[in-house]
Amino acid sequence: MPLAKQPPAKKEIDATEAALKLMADLLFKPLDGNDMQSRHGRFSTAKIAESFIKPSKTLSSFERLEIYNRQYWYRMLDCIWEDFPGVLAILGKDKFVQLAEAYLVAFPSNTFALQDLGENLPAFIKDNPHLSAPFSRMAYETALVEWADIKALTAAAYDPPLPEFAPKILSGQMQLKLQPHLSLFSLHYAIDDFLVEYKKDLPLHLVSNAAIEKTRTSKKRTTPNPKRNYLMVHRIGSDVYFTPASRSEYYTLTPLLAGTTLEEACAYAYSRLRGCERQALAESLNQSFTEWTRKKLLYCPEL
Amino acid sequence: MPAEQKSAGTFFMDRYFFWNDLVPPNRFNGMTDLGIGIGLRIPHYEHILTKKPKLDWFEIISENYMIDGGRPLEVLDAVLADYPVVQHGVSLYFGSTDPYDRTHLKKLKALVNRTKTPFVTDHLCWGSTDGRFTHDLLPIPYTSKAVKNTAERIKYVRDFIEKPICVENISSYLEFNISELTEWQFLSEVAEQADCGILLDVNNVFVAASNHGFDPFEYLDKIPHERIGQIHIAGHTDMETYKLDTHDHPVCDSVWSLYERTIELIGPTNTLLEWDDNIPSFDEVHKEALKANIYIRRITDAFSKATAS
Numbered sequence: 001m002p003l004a005k006q007p008p009a010k011k012e013i014d015a016t017e018a019a020l021k022l023m024a025d026l027l028f029k030p031l032d033g034n035d036m037q038s039r040h041g042r043f044s045t046a047k048i049a050e051s052f053i054k055p056s057k058t059l060s061s062f063e064r065l066e067i068y069n070r071q072y073w074y075r076m077l078d079c080i081w082e083d084f085p086g087v088l089a090i091l092g093k094d095k096f097v098q099l100a101e102a103y104l105v106a107f108p109s110n111t112f113a114l115q116d117l118g119e120n121l122p123a124f125i126k127d128n129p130h131l132s133a134p135f136s137r138m139a140y141e142t143a144l145v146e147w148a149d150i151k152a153l154t155a156a157a158y159d160p161p162l163p164e165f166a167p168k169i170l171s172g173q174m175q176l177k178l179q180p181h182l183s184l185f186s187l188h189y190a191i192d193d194f195l196v197e198y199k200k201d202l203p204l205h206l207v208s209n210a211a212i213e214k215t216r217t218s219k220k221r222t223t224p225n226p227k228r229n230y231l232m233v234h235r236i237g238s239d240v241y242f243t244p245a246s247r248s249e250y251y252t253l254t255p256l257l258a259g260t261t262l263e264e265a266c267a268y269a270y271s272r273l274r275g276c277e278r279q280a281l282a283e284s285l286n287q288s289f290t291e292w293t294r295k296k297l298l299y300c301p302e303l
Numbered sequence: 304m305p306a307e308q309k310s311a312g313t314f315f316m317d318r319y320f321f322w323n324d325l326v327p328p329n330r331f332n333g334m335t336d337l338g339i340g341i342g343l344r345i346p347h348y349e350h351i352l353t354k355k356p357k358l359d360w361f362e363i364i365s366e367n368y369m370i371d372g373g374r375p376l377e378v379l380d381a382v383l384a385d386y387p388v389v390q391h392g393v394s395l396y397f398g399s400t401d402p403y404d405r406t407h408l409k410k411l412k413a414l415v416n417r418t419k420t421p422f423v424t425d426h427l428c429w430g431s432t433d434g435r436f437t438h439d440l441l442p443i444p445y446t447s448k449a450v451k452n453t454a455e456r457i458k459y460v461r462d463f464i465e466k467p468i469c470v471e472n473i474s475s476y477l478e479f480n481i482s483e484l485t486e487w488q489f490l491s492e493v494a495e496q497a498d499c500g501i502l503l504d505v506n507n508v509f510v511a512a513s514n515h516g517f518d519p520f521e522y523l524d525k526i527p528h529e530r531i532g533q534i535h536i537a538g539h540t541d542m543e544t545y546k547l548d549t550h551d552h553p554v555c556d557s558v559w560s561l562y563e564r565t566i567e568l569i570g571p572t573n574t575l576l577e578w579d580d581n582i583p584s585f586d587e588v589h590k591e592a593l594k595a596n597i598y599i600r601r602i603t604d605a606f607s608k609a610t611a612s
Contacts, residue, residue: 015481016449017400023441024432054478057516058544064477067545072437109436112366112394112407156371180371238374 148183194224331500332532333421398429398443454496469500474548
């Protein structure tokens with residue numbers, strides 16, 4: 001049977017589509033406290049609601065629309081709240097909600113997957129430092145690691161290369177890639193210790209279809225300690241790990257993430273390292289390779 | 304003559320032929336007679352994997368497993384080895400007007416191939432416009448144009464994933480001034496034009512009827528029974544001025560009455576209890592779902608007595 005045609009894109013907006021677009025515009029407007037905003041541009045929201053929504057025996061058109069407006073914001077804010085508990089701990093509830101609202105206005109969800117909602121938050125924090133000042137850098141680094149944690153949970157994992165392929169890989173005959181679940185960071189704060197400690201007692205993250213206002217409780221405000229460090233976020237089996245990396249590991253693996261060959265990656269690392277570190281890199285490459293393979297951080301696309 | 308006014312014998316004889324001919328199984332539910340299932344939820348993973356409890360079937364939220372790897376897929380594969388699984392989605396938005404993203408549909412199809420689901424269900428709603436997603440199940444204006452658009456989108460998805468589709472009636476909290484049809488007329492028209500099945504959520508019928516002031520039994524009587532492939536039951540919350548579909552309570556008596564009436568009309572059909580928030584133990588959820596057997600037995604016993612006499 002031939003595939004049904006994709007319904008054609010309409011040139012003119014009919015009344016049905018216009019109603020959907022108007023409703024969406026109103027839903028995406030942030031709440032005023034716990035209520036729907038009373039104005040939409042220079043118009044009264046209640047008047048606009050009356051123009052396309054029937055009142056019920058118990059609720060006005062505005063109140064009926066407000067149910068959906070609240071549901072939208074409760075659901076989106078809960079999602080960001082639960083995905084970035086570390087950023088919340090740093091900023092505190094009020095500042096975090098301000099940041100999340102501004103983020104959701106700038107980056108409403110553009111995919112079916114709710115788990116992708118926070119994808120642009122790290123970059124948003126970096127580009128809008130006033131929203132997290134004076135903790136912008138630590139909030140940014142924490143958001144990076146928290147997003148990497150979420151990504152690692154459901155990213156693909158491929159079988160690592162067998163040891164017999166090592167010579168071919170080292171000689172550049174076979175391409176080597178880092179697993180899609182792995183992220184690497186150069187950080188100024190001990191985000192790993194901070195998140196592990198902070199998330200110890202947090203409740204299990206559950207997403208429900210019906211979003212109602214929940215009492216959002218957050219633990220006491222706290223911040224990560226300053227510490228220059230390199231961190232790998234990756235998965236082994238179904239568990240996500242924060243693994244400290246050495247400088248040489250960081251500078252070798254980062255170019256591999258960008259798609260270079262192992263030889264190019266080593267050359268890059270060599271150029272970035274100091275004298276004694278260069279010596280160590282040369283001596284430990286085989287050992288590092290074995291360790292990366294043991295942790296299943298690498299794979300060969302050809303295999 | 305309306306069914307209610309017939310003698311019990313005549314009524315059940317009518318039902319007998321209907322049940323035998325049409326439900327279950329039918330072409331909209333992949334010819335399945337699954338029994339009573341519950342939703343696969345994270346707090347129950349450990350119990351299910353270690354105890355392997357006796358259960359007819361699981362329903363999964365498709366979007367939770369449209370991913371590339373990790374524990375959800377490991378759990379799903381383990382569950383698939385022991386139980387039938389049916390996919391239930393929350394993002395196809397049949398009532399939206401944006402063109403479908405084929406990457407989305409490819410991911411859905413990959414999951415369909417993994418689960419071997421006999422049919423796929425999703426909601427009669429919209430939820431995205433101009434590339435922005437609300438992640439909510441929003442009511443559609445019940446217009447003839449919306450019927451056409453919705454039916455076309457259902458057909459497109461069905462042809463893409465190559466599985467029968469059942470559309471679920473939603474709980475809703477508003478109605479549009481431009482609606483030309485009642486909710487059951489809209490559902491029936493869409494199902495007819497798309498030639499698809501219906502996932503009848505009797506809790507949603509109850510919630511919508513309460514919020515909009517229609518008779519839920521009239522709704523059940525008027526929809527095309529031969530298209531019903533599955534039934535949802537669930538709990539909701541009374542917010543005083545309206546009812547909210549929260550899936551965080553046991554099923555209330557009024558909803559069970561609607562369930563019983565549905566079984567009376569169409570015969571025992573694939574039934575699933577949804578419990579998504581404040582989730583109790585697996586056993587408690589399963590026990591609540593199995594209450595459906597009380598109503599199924601009541602109807603089938605009455606049917607047996609009527610046919611015997």
